Amino acid sequence: MAREQRPANPDPGTTVMAADSQGAAPPPAGADTKDPGRQGPSDATTEPDRTRAEIGPASFPIVGIGASAGGLDAFRRLLKRLPVDAGMAYVLIQHLAPDHDSLLAALLAEATAMPVIEARDGQPIEPDHVYVIPPNRTLGVHHRRLVLLERELESGRHLPVDYFLKTLAEDLGRQAIGVILSGTASDGTLGLKAIKAAGGLTFAQDTKSAEYYGMPGSAIAAGWVDFVLSPAEIAKELARIAAHPYLRHPPPEVSGGVTEIEDDLAKVFLLLRSRTGNDFSLYKRPAILRRIRRRMAVHKLERLADYIHYLQTQPAEIDRLFEDLLISVTAFFREPEAFDTLREQVFPHLFDERRARRRVRVWVPGCATGEEAYSLAIAMQEFLGDRVAGIGIQIFASDIDDKAIAKARAGLFDASIAGQVSPERLRRFFVKSAGGYRITKSIRDLCVFAVQNLIKDPPFSKLDLISCRNLLIYFDSPLQKRALQIFHYALEPNAFLLLGSSESIGAQADLFALLDKQRRIYVKKSYVPRVDYSFMTKIHQRPDEGATASLESTADTARRQPDLARTADRLLLAHYAPPGVIVSRDLEILYFHGETGPYMDPAPGAATLNLIKLAHKDLAVELRTSLHKALRNGQEIHRLGLRYRRDGAPAEINLRVLPMMTGDEIDHLMVLFEEVGRVADADPATDADARTGDDRPRVADLERELAVTREQLQAIIAELEGTNEERQAANEEIQSANEELQSANEELETAKEELQSTNEELATVNDELESRNRDLAEANSHLNNLLASVNLPILILGQDMRIRQFTPQAGKLLNLIGGDYGRPIGNINANIRIPELEARVTAVIEEMQSQVLELQDNAGRWYSVRLRPYKTLDNRIDGVVIAFIDVDDLKETERLRQTLALERRLATLVRDANDAIMVQGFDGRILAWNPAAERLFGYSESKAIEIGIEPMVPAAAWPAYRALLERLARGEAIEPQRLERRHADGRTLRVLLTATTLLDQHGRPYAAATTERVLGGKDG
Structure with a gap:
């Protein structure tokens, strides 16, 4: 029923259902204020035939048109199709180069007969004129005048379309119209959002006709566009709605027509409740009516009855109306002063040592897309600093809009939040991602989002803080009272309630104490009279019952309780106010009036307020009889001349018993004692004379009979009193048991309410966990595939x-x-x-x-x-x-590269060396032979490889040389040695040999490298 999300309002600091609170300019004198919902039928295929004189010069709409790349051609096509006398003004906002003169006005003047003017500061806006933004300026609207400002960058970007449309929405309300044409990026999206929230109409160019679809596509994807058309079709639609009553006349609630259309509204509410399960009948009428009128304008309808028929035949329109009623315009850290006050006055109490032992619980009803909940989480983490790891925080955020909750759960916000969140907070609490900024996991984990109806569903319980801002102002009084009672029930003793700047607790001052008047922060009063916590709406109630019945039940009960003092005064005054008492049906005295002492004679024993026991013994019998008769017959009983002895002297009174009725039942009795006077004692002489008469025996008999009657009566009275005492004891026991049962019943009701709240909380947490489990399963699937790939x-x-x-x-x-x-x-x-x-x-x-x-x-x-x-x-x-x-292949490649490089260097070294260098196998084969060896020993390389080393070693030295090769094969280190070599011409040469073992890639010897320097010939 209730939208836990604030009515739309162009102010980014306000959320909710349908805030057209700014409204439009007042109607001119003599303007038609008749309720448009009661006009005659309209033909949707023809334009309304109204002249400018009928409309009035000050009530015309203003159309803000934004574009960027490709926008010039779209402007021209739009202006060519616009009528010159539609009675609307047009302001064109184009992204222009800041350092070049603009020819936009001159170029567009060719497309229309309307005056096309470059905007000037303070210029009043006139109908049927076209105004163009000048270069290097920001353009706004204030009181229907153009305002030029120096060009400013918002978060590093120049967004002139957004700025103009926002000011247009604030200034004109429902008479603001926004149009987004071809362009790149997303400028204009937030501007259309503000216009739609204010009750205006929005347009965007379709993808087929737009040269660049960035700007219109962004607005359409965000859901802020009513019409998606080509420029020519936009012009046609503007001409059609130019004189629609929604844009021209005051709202019907201003002209006093609300009561006339209440029956039609009840039908709309019934359709909404049947399809969405939410009842808007207890919301304030003006906001609801404006949103309905806006939808009627979209569908070319002027009578509410026609719109009801359209809702019945097009159920999808009910969903769109529901979405319109739930437009959420919110922002991070709305009203920063309120957060400052929370940090100074509330957070120190929430996170003191006593509370720090348990989790701090917060509820944000009407959370919209989650900015308020995330702002509170960020503010709490900033306040706690290094202590945050040791303190539990849980923020419940609820709303009836499942789409808004889905976005809040995603925690992804567009780049425009850079204008709401400081760079330090962006760096610390957000992660830059595609499409904007995502809230960090540490903040996201503190918040639990749920689809919940504030009024109908069980509330969360045991809360330390509730932040409900700018929601109550759209509730009627009964709904406000119920919401505040829910908040009182949900909060812990001495917990806090934060309301919006335009809200207060009103008549519920007995539930909350004011902590900060300016910031609307309240503290729950713990000791208050029992509050009616019947939150749940009974499913069998009729639409006209529902919440209202339970809301007023307590007040009705209080009104039915009789005011005994006032009723007594009225009756006593009517009968000259003799002394008397008011008794219950059990004859218990409830109220004394006047001096009743002479008629009361309390008996010794336990204290009592029973009238028969307190009454004078001479009056008790007659008093009992009269009271019982009055209870039985329901009529006034009047006894005259009752005699009794007062202070030892005879006296006489008249007794009157008056039933006190509540409806058809007697709840109480009023007993009046009307004094007649004292009775003189009989003269003794006269009495002696009387005794000499003949009637003395008869008198004696009568006296005896009277004595017997008195005795019998006394016995009956005693028996009756005993019976009454027993009945009274039983009644007291029954009352005690009833009180115990009532107390147990109240405890069970409280336990049931707490259980319902706990179940709702568990369902909410379960819903949140299911959503997180789905996200986690998807993330795990991505991770597993990534790791496997x-x-x-x-x-x-x-x-x-x-x-x-x-x-x-x-x-x-x-x-x-x-x-x-x-x-x-x-x-x-x-x-x-x-x-x-x-x-x-x-x-x-x-x-x-x-x-x-x-x-x-x-x-x-x-x-x-x-x-x-x-x-x-x-x-x-x-x-x-x-x-x-x-990197093994890289290592091997590197090793080979190094080996090749080494070999090349060695080859060069071997080739250019002056000493003989050769590579020999351990069997005496020559594997390599450098030019110096050929020059020193006289053998060519091919010949040396062919014959081996043996012919070059004298026969007597061969065994020793062979032993040298075997030592090298074992990997032994060989000291330089002097040996003999035989030259090819037969000469014997003495050489100094240096040998080194060569190893393969596995570290095993496979050859020997020798360097031989000739010392001189033995024969020469």
Whole structure:
């Protein structure tokens, strides 16, 4: 029923249902104020035939038209089709180069016969004129005059369309019309939002005709556009609605027509409730009517009865009307002063030591898209600072708009919030993402969003703070009273309530005490009379019953309770106010009036207020009889001349018993004692003479009979009194049991209400958890596919060195299986070991610096191991990510490259050396032979390779040389030695030989490299 979301209002600091509070300019003198909803039928195919004189010069609409790239052609096509006498003004806002003169006015003047003027500061806006924004300026509207300002950048961007449309909405309300034509980016989206919230109409160019679809597409996607048309069709539609009553005449509620259309509104409310389950009948009429009138203007309808028929035949229009009633215009940190007051006066109490032992619970009813809830979460984290980790916070945010709740749960907001949130907060609490800014996980986890009806659904309970801003002002008094009672029930003792700047607790001052008048902060009063907490609407109630019945039940009951004093005074005055008492049906005295002492003679014993026991014994019998007769017959009883003894002397009174009726039942009795006077005692002489008469025996008999009668009567009275005492005791026991049952019943009702609140809270949390589980499952699916697709061994470790996640490739490399999740990495016998792993992980976490090292696995393959910090969504370091990149091929390639380079260098060195350099096999074969060897020993390289080393060694020295080769084959180090060589011409040469063993890639000897320097010929 209730929209927990504030009526729309062009002020970004206000949310809700349909705020046209700014309204339009007042109608001119003599303007027609007749309720348009009662006019005759309109022909949707023809234009309304109204002259400018009928409309009035001051009530014309103003059309704000925004465009950017490709907008000039769209402007021309729009102006060509606009009639020159539609009675509307047009203001064109184009993105212009700031340092060039504009020819826009001259170019557009060719497309229309209306005057096309470049806007001037303070210029009044006239109908059937076209105004163009000048370059390097920002244009606004104030009191139907153009206002030029220096060009300003909003969050680094120039947004002239948004600025103009917002000021137009604030100035004209329902008479503002917004049009977005071709252009890039998103300028104009927020402007159309403000116009629609103010009750105006909105247009956007369609994708087929727009050269650039950025600006109109952004507004359409955001849901703020009523008509999506080509420029020519927009012109036609503007001409059609130019004289529609919604744009021209005062709202019917101003002219006193609300009561006349109440029956039609009841039908609209019934249709809304049947389709959406929400009842708007207790909302204030003006806002509801304006939103309905706006929808009627969209559909070319002037009579409310016609719109009702349209709702019945087009059920989808009910959904669109519902969305219009729930336009949410909100922002981060609305009214910053209120947040300052919360930090100064409320948060210190919420987070004191006593409360810090448990979770602080906050409720934001009517949260819209979540900005208010997130703002509170951010403000609390800023207030707590370093203490935030040790204090639990839970913020419940509810709304009846499931689309708004879905957006709030996503936590993604467009780039325009940069104008609402400081750069420091953007950096700390938001993450830049595609399409805008996403709230950080640390803030998101504090908020639980739920679709909930404030009035109909059970509330949250045991709350420390409720923030309900600019919602109550759109409720009628009964609904406001119910909402405040709900808040009182939901809050803990001495907890806080924050309302909007235009709201107050009104007549519910007995529930809340004022803490800060300017910021509307209240504290719950803990000791108050019992409040009616019958929150749930009974499903069997009729539409005209519902909430109103339970809202007024307490007041009706109070009105039915009789005011005993006032009733007594009225009756006593009517009968000259003799002394008397008021008794209940049980004859218990409830009220004394006047001096009743002479007629009362309390008996010794337990104190009592029973009239028969208190009454004079001479009057008790007659009093009892009269009271019982009055109760039985319901009529006034009047007894005359009752005699009794007062202070030992005879006296006489008249007794009157008056029934006090409530409806058809007797609730109380009034007993009046009317004094007659004292009776003189009989003269003794006269009495002696009387006794000499004949009637003395008869008198004696009568006296005896009277004595017997008195005795019998006394016995009956005693028996009756005993019976009454027993009945009274039983009645008291029954009353005691009834009170106990009533107390138990109240406790059960309270427990039931708390259980309903708890169930609602659990359902809300469950809904939130289901949403998060879906998101988590999707994220896990993405992560698993990503890890499976990345052909890299990746291992994620926590700060405690336990395994959190790994890829299949890492499982093969590190010998990991599914059961290793949560095990310390030190317990795993991996194929590759990272030296000082724990110290490296600690250094990466503490210094937030990556480390890279190269290691070999057990098979000798090389890996580049990279350790990087593991960052959570809220930028906390909570572990390390280790990636193993196989670089064995790169290593081998590098080794070969180095080998080749070395070989090239060695080849050059060998070729140019003056000493003989050769490579010999351990069997005496020559594998390589440099030019110096050819020159010193006289053998060519081919010949030396052919014959081997043996012919070059004297026969006597060959065994020793062969032993030298065997030592080299074993890898032994050989000292330089002096040997003999035989020249090709037969000469013997003495040489100094230096030998080195050559190893293959596996480290095994395969040849010997020798360098021989000739010392001189033995024969020469």
